[in-house]
Amino acid sequence: MTRANGPVLPEVMQAIQFAAPGGPEVLEAGQVAVPDLRPQDVMIKVAYAGVNRPDCAQRAGLYPPPPGASPLLGLEVSGEVVALGADVPAEMLGQQVAALTPGGGYAEFCTAPWQHCLPMEGKLDLKTAAAIPETLFTVWHNVFERGMVRDGERLLVHGGTSGIGTMAIMLAKAFDVEVIVTCGDEAKCEAARKLGADLAINYREADFVEAVKEHTGGEGVNVVLDMVAGDYVPRNLQCLAEDGRHVTIAVLGGAKADLFMPLIMMRRLTLTGSTLRPRTDAFKAALADEIAANAWPLFAAGELAPVMDQTFTLADAAKAHARMEAGEHIGKIVLEVGGG
Structure with a gap:
């Protein structure tokens, strides 16, 4: 694990948890340990996190995280890379990215394999970028x-x-x-x-x-x-x-x-x-490379942009889930974590 190459990180962070599966009301904010970095991971200070159907399924007890993944909800985030694993290119430190995550996005800090990150560039902003990867x-x-x-x-x-x-x-x-x-x-x-x-x-x-x-x-x-x-x-x-x-x-x-x-x-x-979450890191890295070459430039150029529904605070994650499950939304729901 490498943390000395960025800001000093806290030991604990705010995150959304649930003690037992159930409806949106089981979600609550609390303090958890900041996740550890694996050699291929970056630590992202989360600005926004996307809300997706698999999050609702996991909260309901119907979609358990794969082995080794964070038990926290959240499969996509945007934010700043604040620490690097031992095998991550040094130039990633300080970059703003959008990332597909194995879980853990509903939190102040989240880890993701560096190959699953896409750069913030062109006309992209942090809020809309968080609504794209998943x-x-x-x-x-x-x-x-x-x-x-x-x-x-x-x-x-x-x-x-x-x-x-x-x-x-x-x-x-x-x-x-x-x-x-x-x-x-x-x-x-x-x-x-x-x-x-x-x-x-x-x-x-x-x-x-x-x-x-x-x-x-x-x-x-x-x-x-x-x-x-x-x-x-x-x-x-x-x-x-x-x-x-x-x-x-x-x-x-x-x-x-x-x-x-x-x-x-x-x-x-x-x-x-197919289901995406259980696929290997190597598969997702190859998929990210193809997306970076073919689709991501369309978003960076402003030719495409995600349809945005509503933004909720991290503490209001239960309201975000309730809106998604009511089926009233058009486009993506996101959580504001650190903003930006």
Whole structure:
């Protein structure tokens, strides 16, 4: 562990904890030890932390952190690098970064592998940068790598105004992909259209399968980014074109699906999915390199920017979780920790 190469750090810090799984009300602020640095880690003085669905799932006891990860919530942060592990390039000290973290973001200080950091540059600011890494890494890997979407193809995204949904719309449109989304009301549909969605379907008022078929002249979409699973999966498959790819990243609607296998065989469909947090540091570092080369410059140049919902103080993390679980948000919710 190396700490002498930066400011003297306190032994304890403010962080959000919960004694037992439950609803948002179990979250409370308290003092915990400042985390130790591994050789490949940087210590980040957190300015802002993004709030994501996996945080809510972990708080509810449904998504335990992987071995060795911080038990604290928080998978993305922005802030200043204030200390370096023994194997981290010296020039990172003092840099402002956004980072994908293995956990621990809901705190004054957070560690992350230095290869999982992206530099603050161009038109980026600390608040919006904290809202980018988790959704950007997730969408890039699942839509562009696993889903293999290409320019000129069509993408269907459920939850079009969620953090994942808004990121998927922006990135796909930036690479000339036609985007269809589903949303729960007309206001969200309109927000998705303003962001660039070619078609926004109010799933409470229309059958999205029929709407997709009508919009595409019966051809269907090439990729479905699915966060619902459950009984959505067979309906999603009906939306896919031949050789289509179905990518599942969450199971908000249920962990099991009833599939008609002849459809998969006849239309040569591919079903895949992933979870990001348990992947190795080396995998995430390679993903960060690809993002740094292809997507991050779009944010630095101001061509893309995350859709921001509300900002809460660290102490109000319970209110942030309540808002996310109410489904009223459009875009990303963040916590202000140190500001900047």
